[in-house]
Amino acid sequence: MANTVELSIAKALNAGIRKAMQDDPKVLVFGEDVAKLGGVFRITEGLLDEFGSKRIFNSPIAESAIVGTAIGLAMRGFRSVAEIQFDGFVYPAFDQIVSQLAKLTNRSEGHLKMPVVIRIPYGGGIGAVEHHSESPEAYFAHTAGLRVVSPSNPNDAYWMIQQAIQSADPVVFLEPKRRYWQKGQVELDQPALGLHQATVLKPGTDVTIASYGPMVVTSLQAAEIAQAEGVSIEVIDIRSLSPIDFGVIVESVKKTGRLIVAHEAGTFVSISSEIAAKIAELCFYYLEAPVIRVGGFDVPYPAAKLEELYLPDADRLMEAVDRVMAY
Amino acid sequence: MVQFLNENGEFAVASKEHEIYAQFIRDLRESDFLKFYRDMARIRRFDNEATALQRQGQMGLWVPAVGQEGAQIGSGHAVGPNDNIFPSYREHGVAITHGVDLMSIIKMFRGVNHGGWNPYEKKFHLYAIVLGAQTLHAAGYAMGVNFEGKVATGNPEIDEAVITYFGDGATAEGDISEALLMAATTNAPLVFFCQNNQWAISSAVETQTKVPLYRRGEGFGVPGIRVDGNDVLACYAVTKKHMDDARNGLGPYLIEALTYRIGAHTTSDDPSKYRDAEQVAYWQARDPIIRFEKFLRSQGIGQDFFDEVQAAGDQLAAEIRETTFALPEPELELIFDHVYSEPHPLIEEQRAWLRGFEESLGGHTPTDDGENKVDYGGSR
Structure with a gap:
C-alpha cells in the first residue's frame, strides 16, 4: 500500500526541504526571515531547530547578495536553497541570476556546477500591496542556463523541491502562493514524475487546457463546468516552464485539435506565446482552431480591489472554450 | 598610505604603524625580489604584445593593465597556496603569480571562448565582466570556508582565505556594498583588493566616490588601508598581513592600492579625449617597474639580470604571437556544450538542427553519429 499523507502545499514544501537537508549535509537554506520565523509564509518553519544556524540562516535584505553568495557557495560545493520573499523583490538580484548564475557553467565550460534553487512565492490572489502578486516566469524561462518549474499541488511540491535541489543546474522554483494552503495527498516513497515532465491531470477529447502553478486548479474547475455543458476537456499541468515538455502537449492536441494555454502572467511574450508558436509548428495539420492564450493583462499588476478582474478565472477559460469550439 | 619604496626606489619605513x-x-629573500621584478616585467611585455596583436586584428579587444603591475604582482604573491582569487577582468598580473596560462586570457579576448579555464586548478576564478559581481561570489565562497571550519585552526595546511579584485569604478556598484556587508556580518575570511587606477573609462574616481576608497568599508564594519599601488613591496606586505589575518579568523579587510591606468581602458578607448598628458607623465614617472629596478640596482643587482629578463620577455612575446596565430577556431559544439550540466531537450534540438544545416551546406563536419533525433522533452 502506498505510503501517503495529506499535506498543504506549504507543509509539503517544508517536508521536502527537510528531507533534502537530511539527505545531503551540503544543502543550505537562507533568505530573508527564513530562520526563526520560518519565512513570511512559514515554508521553512522548524528547520532551524532541526539543522541549526550553519544550515539555515537569515540573509540581510539584499537580494543580489542572496543569489551572489549562493553562487560562491555553489563554487565551494554547497547546494543553496535561497528564498526570495516575494516575486516583485527578485529584480535586485536580476544580474546575479541571469548574467552570473545562469551563465557560469557555460563560461567555465562545465568546470563550475551551479546547483542553486531560487524559491519565489509568485502570483496574485491574496489581496496584497504592489510587488507581492507578480508572475515573473517569462524573464527566467527566456534565460539560457536556468531551469524554471512551478508545482500546482502538494505531491508535486514535495517531490519537485527535492528534485530541484538535486539538480546540478540552477532552478527557479516558483511557488503558487495563493494555493499554499491547498491540501492533497502526498506519496512519500517515490516521485511519479521527473522534474521537467508535463502530465495529463484529467483526460478529455474536445479541448486541451494547458496551465501551471496557481491556474491548474482553475483549469480543473473549467473542465468540470464544461463537462456539464457537454464539452470534454483535457487538462495538462505543464509543471516545467524551462524546459517545456512539449511531447505531452503535442500528443494531447493531436487528439483534441484545440488548445488553450492559461497563466496569470500577461500574455504578451509569455510562456503561452511560446507554446502557441511551438504547437502551431508541430501540430499544424491537427489543429481545428487557433491556439488561444488566456492570461492576465499586459499592465502592471493592479491594486488588490481590482485583482479579481485581472486574474483569469473559470469563466474566462470557458469564454475561450466557446471560442475554440466555434471553429 | 603605506609606502616602502619612494619613486626613486629608496626603501624606508615612514611610520611606526607601518612596522x-x-x-x-x-622575511623576503633576494630570490623573492628578483621574482617580483621578473613577473612585473613579464606581464608588461605580455600586455604590450597583446595590444599589438589586437592592433593586428588578432583579438577583438585587449584590456591593458600597464601601470598596475606593482599592485598585481605584489598582492598576487602574498596570496597563499590554499587561498582563492576572484578577479575582475584586468588581473593578468595576478594571474601569472598563480601560474594561470596566459593563453587562456588571450583566447577569451580573441573570442575563442568566454574564459573556460578551470577555476579549481589554480584557485584563480574566471574573469568577471559585470563590475563587482565577483565580489559576492567571493563572499559566498568565503562563507563556505567558514562553514567548513577551515579558518583559524592554526594549521597552515588547513586554513584558507579569499581575495577579490575590483577597480575604483566598480566600487559604485551595489554588489560591492552588499559583499562588504555579507563579509562583515559573517566574519568571512575575505580581503577586498581595490586597484584605484583613478579612471573608469572616461570617468575620474571623483565620479565614483566622495570618501577615500579605503574607507568605503567602514560603514559596513570592514576596516581598510591605503597602500601605494606602484610599490610592489608595500602591496605584497599589506596583502600578506591581511590575508594572514583573514586566515586566522580576523575577518574581512579592504585594501585600496592607489595606482594609475597608464594605458587606455581598452583598445577601443581613447584617453587623450578626457585626460591631460601632464597627469599621465606624472604617473609614468612613478612607474612601478622602473621604481623597483632602481631599488634592485641599489641592492647590487647587476645588468646581467636585467638583460636576462629582457631576453625572457622577447621569448615570451614570440611564443605568445606564435601560439595565438596557431589557435584553432572553436568547434560548433561549444555553442551548445555546457549551457546546462544536465541534458536539456531544447539545446539538443537546436544543436541537432545547426549540425544538420551546416552539413547541408557542406560546412562544419558534425561530430555526432548522424542520428539527429529530436526529443520534445520529458527526458528527466
Whole structure:
C-alpha cells in the first residue's frame, strides 16, 4: 500500500526541504526571515531547530547578495536553497541570476556546477500591496542556463523541491502562493514524475487546457463546468516552464485539435506565446482552431480591489472554450 | 598610505604603524625580489604584445593593465597556496603569480571562448565582466570556508582565505556594498583588493566616490588601508598581513592600492579625449617597474639580470604571437556544450538542427553519429 499523507502545499514544501537537508549535509537554506520565523509564509518553519544556524540562516535584505553568495557557495560545493520573499523583490538580484548564475557553467565550460534553487512565492490572489502578486516566469524561462518549474499541488511540491535541489543546474522554483494552503495527498516513497515532465491531470477529447502553478486548479474547475455543458476537456499541468515538455502537449492536441494555454502572467511574450508558436509548428495539420492564450493583462499588476478582474478565472477559460469550439 | 619604496626606489619605513607590514619585507629573500621584478616585467611585455596583436586584428579587444603591475604582482604573491582569487577582468598580473596560462586570457579576448579555464586548478576564478559581481561570489565562497571550519585552526595546511579584485569604478556598484556587508556580518575570511587606477573609462574616481576608497568599508564594519599601488613591496606586505589575518579568523579587510591606468581602458578607448598628458607623465614617472629596478640596482643587482629578463620577455612575446596565430577556431559544439550540466531537450534540438544545416551546406563536419533525433522533452 502506498505510503501517503495529506499535506498543504506549504507543509509539503517544508517536508521536502527537510528531507533534502537530511539527505545531503551540503544543502543550505537562507533568505530573508527564513530562520526563526520560518519565512513570511512559514515554508521553512522548524528547520532551524532541526539543522541549526550553519544550515539555515537569515540573509540581510539584499537580494543580489542572496543569489551572489549562493553562487560562491555553489563554487565551494554547497547546494543553496535561497528564498526570495516575494516575486516583485527578485529584480535586485536580476544580474546575479541571469548574467552570473545562469551563465557560469557555460563560461567555465562545465568546470563550475551551479546547483542553486531560487524559491519565489509568485502570483496574485491574496489581496496584497504592489510587488507581492507578480508572475515573473517569462524573464527566467527566456534565460539560457536556468531551469524554471512551478508545482500546482502538494505531491508535486514535495517531490519537485527535492528534485530541484538535486539538480546540478540552477532552478527557479516558483511557488503558487495563493494555493499554499491547498491540501492533497502526498506519496512519500517515490516521485511519479521527473522534474521537467508535463502530465495529463484529467483526460478529455474536445479541448486541451494547458496551465501551471496557481491556474491548474482553475483549469480543473473549467473542465468540470464544461463537462456539464457537454464539452470534454483535457487538462495538462505543464509543471516545467524551462524546459517545456512539449511531447505531452503535442500528443494531447493531436487528439483534441484545440488548445488553450492559461497563466496569470500577461500574455504578451509569455510562456503561452511560446507554446502557441511551438504547437502551431508541430501540430499544424491537427489543429481545428487557433491556439488561444488566456492570461492576465499586459499592465502592471493592479491594486488588490481590482485583482479579481485581472486574474483569469473559470469563466474566462470557458469564454475561450466557446471560442475554440466555434471553429 | 603605506609606502616602502619612494619613486626613486629608496626603501624606508615612514611610520611606526607601518612596522607591522615592514616585517613581511624583512622575511623576503633576494630570490623573492628578483621574482617580483621578473613577473612585473613579464606581464608588461605580455600586455604590450597583446595590444599589438589586437592592433593586428588578432583579438577583438585587449584590456591593458600597464601601470598596475606593482599592485598585481605584489598582492598576487602574498596570496597563499590554499587561498582563492576572484578577479575582475584586468588581473593578468595576478594571474601569472598563480601560474594561470596566459593563453587562456588571450583566447577569451580573441573570442575563442568566454574564459573556460578551470577555476579549481589554480584557485584563480574566471574573469568577471559585470563590475563587482565577483565580489559576492567571493563572499559566498568565503562563507563556505567558514562553514567548513577551515579558518583559524592554526594549521597552515588547513586554513584558507579569499581575495577579490575590483577597480575604483566598480566600487559604485551595489554588489560591492552588499559583499562588504555579507563579509562583515559573517566574519568571512575575505580581503577586498581595490586597484584605484583613478579612471573608469572616461570617468575620474571623483565620479565614483566622495570618501577615500579605503574607507568605503567602514560603514559596513570592514576596516581598510591605503597602500601605494606602484610599490610592489608595500602591496605584497599589506596583502600578506591581511590575508594572514583573514586566515586566522580576523575577518574581512579592504585594501585600496592607489595606482594609475597608464594605458587606455581598452583598445577601443581613447584617453587623450578626457585626460591631460601632464597627469599621465606624472604617473609614468612613478612607474612601478622602473621604481623597483632602481631599488634592485641599489641592492647590487647587476645588468646581467636585467638583460636576462629582457631576453625572457622577447621569448615570451614570440611564443605568445606564435601560439595565438596557431589557435584553432572553436568547434560548433561549444555553442551548445555546457549551457546546462544536465541534458536539456531544447539545446539538443537546436544543436541537432545547426549540425544538420551546416552539413547541408557542406560546412562544419558534425561530430555526432548522424542520428539527429529530436526529443520534445520529458527526458528527466
